[in-house]
């Protein structure tokens with residue numbers, strides 16, 4: 001059976017929203033932009049940064065839709081998250097796992113460990129839900145299906161529905 005992987009920051013955890021508030025910055029999209037060193041420094045200094053992130057408004061809906069692959073299709077499901085590219089937030093992994101234990105305690109967490117390593121978790125047919133275009137492209141190149149979360153979060157929910165329906169139809173056809 002295949003596996004569905006769900007990214008954390010930008011998909012279920014609102015890293016950008018939290019960071020914008022901390023830095024009093026108007027707009028920033030960490031899927032596309034890099035933080036200035038000075039900004040990153042300030043974020044790094046926030047104690048247990050990743051433990052404190054609020055949930056994305058529609059995170060529960062996304063997780064419910066992902067859970068259907070497990071319940072209805074017998075797939076595996078993991079969160080697939082990354083550590084900062086310089087590994088300069090030592091509590092990152094621990095805090096991300098604590099965050100998951102609070103909000104989605106039944107879902108296990110895997111680390112890339114770096115963002116660029118996510119593609120190595122992909123077996124053909126596996127799904128990744130992620131907000132970073134590069135991660136999605138690399139996932140597709142590895143033979144998986146990627147659902148990209150953009151500012152239009154609902155589109156990703158619809159895309160996931162579509163993939164789910166496609167797979168169900170295929171299974172129904174095979175069982176005829």
Ligand SMILES: [Mg+2]
Nearest residue numbers: 007009010131
């Ligand atoms: Mg992300």
